[in-house]
Amino acid sequence: MSKVWYPVVFIAAAALAVGAGLGLSYSGGYSPPPEVESAIEKIDLRPYELAAAPVLDDDRTGTLVVDTIHFNFFLEGELDPLLSQVSRLGYDIDFFGDRLALQLLNDQFERAALMEEALRGADSLLVVSPILEYGASEADVVRRFVDKGGRLLVLAEPTRFHLTNSLVTPLGINFETDFLYNVDIPGANYRNVRFSGSPLHPVTDGLGSVVLYTAASISGEAQPLLAGGPSTHSSRREGAGDLTPMVSVRDGRVLAIGDSTFMRPPFDQVEDNGAFVARIADFLTTSERTFDLADFPAPLARDVAVSMLSPGLLGPATQLTSLLTSGGRLAGLDTLDRPGLDTVFVGLFADRAAVDQHLRAGGVTFADGRILTAFAPPVRQTNGGLLLLDSRGGRNVLVIMASSEREVDLMVRLLAAGAYRSGLVSPMLGLYDFS
Numbered sequence: 001m002s003k004v005w006y007p008v009v010f011i012a013a014a015a016l017a018v019g020a021g022l023g024l025s026y027s028g029g030y031s032p033p034p035e036v037e038s039a040i041e042k043i044d045l046r047p048y049e050l051a052a053a054p055v056l057d058d059d060r061t062g063t064l065v066v067d068t069i070h071f072n073f074f075l076e077g078e079l080d081p082l083l084s085q086v087s088r089l090g091y092d093i094d095f096f097g098d099r100l101a102l103q104l105l106n107d108q109f110e111r112a113a114l115m116e117e118a119l120r121g122a123d124s125l126l127v128v129s130p131i132l133e134y135g136a137s138e139a140d141v142v143r144r145f146v147d148k149g150g151r152l153l154v155l156a157e158p159t160r161f162h163l164t165n166s167l168v169t170p171l172g173i174n175f176e177t178d179f180l181y182n183v184d185i186p187g188a189n190y191r192n193v194r195f196s197g198s199p200l201h202p203v204t205d206g207l208g209s210v211v212l213y214t215a216a217s218i219s220g221e222a223q224p225l226l227a228g229g230p231s232t233h234s235s236r237r238e239g240a241g242d243l244t245p246m247v248s249v250r251d252g253r254v255l256a257i258g259d260s261t262f263m264r265p266p267f268d269q270v271e272d273n274g275a276f277v278a279r280i281a282d283f284l285t286t287s288e289r290t291f292d293l294a295d296f297p298a299p300l301a302r303d304v305a306v307s308m309l310s311p312g313l314l315g316p317a318t319q320l321t322s323l324l325t326s327g328g329r330l331a332g333l334d335t336l337d338r339p340g341l342d343t344v345f346v347g348l349f350a351d352r353a354a355v356d357q358h359l360r361a362g363g364v365t366f367a368d369g370r371i372l373t374a375f376a377p378p379v380r381q382t383n384g385g386l387l388l389l390d391s392r393g394g395r396n397v398l399v400i401m402a403s404s405e406r407e408v409d410l411m412v413r414l415l416a417a418g419a420y421r422s423g424l425v426s427p428m429l430g431l432y433d434f435s
């Protein structure tokens with residue numbers, strides 16, 4: 001069945017992207033639109049109360065990646081109330097898959113590699129109604145991202161075709177093909193349903209009344225976070241109890257919501273919908289993402305020092321500084337160890353006494369002309385090299401060492417090309433033999 005649907009979906013989605021302005025052709029980055037005073041009092045949204053959305057303002061740093069490589073079905077501007085809040089909180093927003101050529105990639109392994117690269121420095125991921133199915137390798141990339149502390153928000157709704165379950169089923173979540181309704185709210189459309197929040201997650205704890213307009217129920221081995229009460233029913237799940245359009249899994253790091261209409265103007269100003277959107281923005285910008293050596297340069301702070309342990313390494317140290325600067329960091333050459341400042345040490349094995357504490361913390365020792373570690377067989381120092389990341393005490397220290405200036409230069413080149421990952425023997429250590 002899927003082999004029949006895919007060409008039709010691709011052609012239809014491409015036509016919609018060109019003719020209807022789907023949010024599929026972003027050129028990268030996000031600038032919040034100017035705030036517009038809407039005459040919401042002139043819009044009939046009975047019988048609900050109206051409330052302006054709170055405006056969050058903080059100085060956080062991080063990156064939210066918005067998936068568009070899977071022909072995600074959302075119209076341009078629909079996510080602005082949420083993304084504007086995320087941007088105000090200091091996060092960068094990266095639309096991943098903003099070129100049609102990327103969206104037409106039909107190889108899940110190619111897409112998985114691109115996703116892995118996009119998520120290396122990301123803190124949070126937003127996925128809205130993917131029309132193109134997630135392959136198992138892609139879903140695994142997202143799972144590993146979440147396991148490293150990344151935040152994931154998944155939105156889908158029953159009025160739009162989507163293949164969201166291809167991503168979330170491995171996480172224990174299932175978007176049902178129903179819609180929720182309530183006929184006991186006087187004057188309201190039966191599909192406009194009030195929900196109250198659960199105290200079991202910061203996004204919903206203490207949340208009063210949220211109104212969803214085309215919500216699907218979500219099932220699975222997950223924590224329900226919104227409750228509609230006994231008068232809320234499913235169009236396809238007769239007699240099902242505890243119906244919810246919102247769940248969390250993975251210790252609350254993953255949120256799934258079976259609707260997105262609540263965040264679109266003017267519905268984002270109905271009852272507690274605005275507060276709901278603000279809390280979701282807060283969730284996306286409070287990631288506890290951890291980074292390892294494979295995520296270089298993400299583990300390093302914005303301000304970083306490059307310290308030469310040998311005066312003959314000016315060339316590779318300068319190349320490394322340029323590499324970090326081109327990645328958005330304020331990197332400068334130094335010859336001292338400055339505690340409290342993230343630092344990259346560039347040196348020869350003969351200089352290892354200067355970074356001995358970091359080598360010992362990483363389980364690296366030297367004996368009989370060999371590099372010893374519990375993670376891999378011994379590597380000869382001659383024509384050898386190592387990368388070590390020490391993230392103790394809130395400071396990130398990267399050690400780049402080799403037997404000669406030539407090998408140090410090769411190490412920097414491996415970092416720049418991303419080819420160093422083939423030599424990783426643990427999340428924090430890489431060993432290399434250039435003989």
